Amino acid sequence: MILQLDPAILVDTPLGKGHGIFIIDYGMHQNTCWVVAIQETGVIKHFDCNDVILATNYTYGMNLSKHGFKHDEESAN
Numbered sequence: 001m002i003l004q005l006d007p008a009i010l011v012d013t014p015l016g017k018g019h020g021i022f023i024i025d026y027g028m029h030q031n032t033c034w035v036v037a038i039q040e041t042g043v044i045k046h047f048d049c050n051d052v053i054l055a056t057n058y059t060y061g062m063n064l065s066k067h068g069f070k071h072d073e074e075s076a077n
Contacts, residue, residue: 001024003022004022009054011036012053013036013038013053015038016039017039018036018038018039019036019039020052021035022035023035024046034048034049034051
């Protein structure tokens with residue numbers, strides 16, 4: 001199954017930031033494959049799901065922990 005991400009998702013990869021544009025699911029015995037357009041070069045690359053991390057989004061509070069911020073759920077405890 002191929003899923004087109006609309007809108008594309010900003011992600012971090014081993015090659016730098018990029019826009020996730022497709023996810024390819026080969027089934028339960030294989031990791032999903034992310035198709036990412038690398039922001040700096042425009043090159044389209046395939047990445048294993050273990051190599052893709054959601055980019056930090058301060059507006060929505062996503063992936064702030066890698067920058068030393070605490071999420072609201074953590075600070076409430």
